[in-house]
Amino acid sequence: MEMEQLIDKYFRAGRLPHIWCPGCGNGIVTGALVKAIDKLSLAKDDVAVVSGIGCSSRASGYLDFNTVHSAHGRGLPVATGVKLAEPRLKVIVVSGDGDATAIGGNHFIHAARRNIDLTVILYNNNIYGMTGGQYSPLTPTNSKATTAPYGTVDRPFDVYDLARGTGATFIARATTYHTQLLTDVIAQGIEHVGFSVIEAITACPISFGRQNKKGSAPNMMKWQKDHGVMLAAYEKLTAEEQTDKFPIGVLYKAQAPEYTAEYDKVIAKAQKGAK
Ligand code: SF4
Numbered sequence: 001m002e003m004e005q006l007i008d009k010y011f012r013a014g015r016l017p018h019i020w021c022p023g024c025g026n027g028i029v030t031g032a033l034v035k036a037i038d039k040l041s042l043a044k045d046d047v048a049v050v051s052g053i054g055c056s057s058r059a060s061g062y063l064d065f066n067t068v069h070s071a072h073g074r075g076l077p078v079a080t081g082v083k084l085a086e087p088r089l090k091v092i093v094v095s096g097d098g099d100a101t102a103i104g105g106n107h108f109i110h111a112a113r114r115n116i117d118l119t120v121i122l123y124n125n126n127i128y129g130m131t132g133g134q135y136s137p138l139t140p141t142n143s144k145a146t147t148a149p150y151g152t153v154d155r156p157f158d159v160y161d162l163a164r165g166t167g168a169t170f171i172a173r174a175t176t177y178h179t180q181l182l183t184d185v186i187a188q189g190i191e192h193v194g195f196s197v198i199e200a201i202t203a204c205p206i207s208f209g210r211q212n213k214k215g216s217a218p219n220m221m222k223w224q225k226d227h228g229v230m231l232a233a234y235e236k237l238t239a240e241e242q243t244d245k246f247p248i249g250v251l252y253k254a255q256a257p258e259y260t261a262e263y264d265k266v267i268a269k270a271q272k273g274a275k
């Protein structure tokens with residue numbers, strides 16, 4: 001389906017135009033999400049999109065599914081409630097790096113630990129964009145931010161390590177340059193039964209790019225092209241070569257008991273009165 005038809009089918013025309021800055025990658029990630037849903041032929045009523053607060057979290061308002069634009073960092077607990085109430089739904093959480101790993105970090109680790117069947121699309125633009133360019137837990141060390149005018153000293157999380165260490169059973173990464181890959185891994189994440197995390201590396205040319213002299217939006221996408229390497233090729237690089245690159249594609253996949261299915265067993269036991 002052409003993008004124009006996808007927009008007609010999956011976006012709320014009355015909510016457009018969107019508020020994202022020219023050159024922002026958020027539209028590309030959101031476009032990849034609707035392409036993935038279209039590829040899976042999911043009925044719109046069978047999809048719920050939940051977001052927190054931030055530039056990327058605005059996506060829930062633009063999309064024509066069951067949607068909730070919740071509070072900052074709280075997309076995951078709201079999505080957990082939606083999933084427990086209606087397990088048939090494909091529940092997708094759109095979240096930024098600050099939303100998912102700072103104020104929502106505690107929710108992230110416990111949703112991963114439970115392996116609840118949610119798909120998190122983590123729009124990683126390395127900064128709090130909407131609130132004015134403060135550094136987030138995914139801002140690289142030595143970056144400039146409005147809260148770090150001399151450069152950050154914090155070490156950032158690696159989303160893969162965070163998700164893997166806390167129990168996620170599907171972890172993938174792609175960039176807004178690698179759009180086909182991004183669509184594919186989002187589709188795989190939605191199909192996966194369990195907690196899936198897709199890190200979408202996206203450019204914020206305004207709040208991150210300007211402060212860190214990253215050049216224009218196309219330059220920032222070229223950086224993604226030059227540094228993202230498919231996992232199989234990345235593993236063949238020397239340790240020194242790897243320091244300048246990051247792996248993309250499906251990084252981890254496993255099966256484990258899924259939370260809503262396990263919870264149903266508890267309900268069945270309680271209904272029988274058995275302990
Ligand atoms: Fe996109 Fe950054 Fe503008 Fe937010 S501030 S809309 S992330 S370019």
